[in-house]
Amino acid sequence: EPTLLLDQTRVIMAWHLPGVLSEEFQRDCVRNLEFLFPDINRSITGSRSWRTQEDLFTKSHIRGAIELSPAWYQQGKPKVSTILKGSHADPGPRQWLRAEGLHTAILSATLMVMHPDLYALGRETFLKLAASTLDKEMQQIVLECSTVYSVVLVILNWATPFHRDLSYQVQWLDMLATIEGDPDLHIKLDNLGVRLAYSLGTVVTLSRKVVWHGVPASVSDRFA
Template sequence: DIARYSKLISPKDTGHNEQREARLLERCPPGHEGKRLVDKPATILDASGAIIAWYLPDALTDTTQKEIREATNLLAPSLEKSVRADGNWRTNQKWFNRGSEDVGATPGCINLSPAWFQQGHENVSDPEVSASLKGPSCENILKAISRPAAIASAALRVMHPEQYWAGLRTLSNLGHIAVSKDLPQMPEALQYWASVFNTLS
């Protein structure tokens, strides 16, 4: 089952160590049904009946996918600035390669959040709007991602209701704090924030 399997693995398991993978496969073999082609919405259960994956083909329509691409294009300047030759493990240039035809989304790594905790900064006690949302295009970006974000939130409402409601409570509390402490830009960002998650990366 997934609980037992999760106790056996660690972040160091990359899937590239064949001996390690063989040992994991021996200890946690797949079900007895063999391979099966799934071409309709389905859930995958572990041995204990816990849902470990949801398969939702065509859940994102062509229109929604187009909206996501257009929103990503709005983020292109921030994505481009995020990649540096001397970047850390998240932003190092060597991890971001463009295809030969230079098509698709601009490579990069940014965080969007109406309430980002400034980790590593001294004397900062309150969260702030993330740097990628502090510019003049904040409202346009948040409006562009609103429908895809709402779809992801609706999926979470079905798949993990406890996390969904906890997220809503968190955002509600953030709204009250932002107003009571007069935190810059946060009330405006929260007004257009359509995701139950408080950060999108």
């Protein structure tokens, strides 16, 4: 059953949609992962950044985390993230963006139901970028994007430590979608005292500023 979590003022802190993504949706997503090799395997580093910290990834031949953005802010100006630039050695990430067009559009459509104002803001931002930017490469990629989120993070076989992001606004909802993995996997919303099923095909949106959330390692291969 879908679940909504609200604070005392009845502001939605999280949505939980267990098993909402079809098997076909998930199979297509798994197949399209090949476009992200070898970039995603190269993403794991010895740095202290918890996003790419090696000991948080399970032992698997496929693992890593990469961010893709058509308008990544660098020095206060939007830029295409390096992995999507035409100068990048491997065209795979841009091919992935195109191949995943239907899936990211479906996820964006769920946001239109869950948070119509955030959906409208994201869509308006992309339309303005496409119309006004002088960066031809950005303009092209923005037009190819079917998501209203400015950044897509693809994670494979990673145990997510508890975290939140104080730079966000309370009303901004992150969207998490899990593909494959253990059938009994759970996501924990620590400061809410809630543990929710996070198995195959589940979508969770939450206030990243407020909700401390984490996901333990999966024995089976999983990506989000």
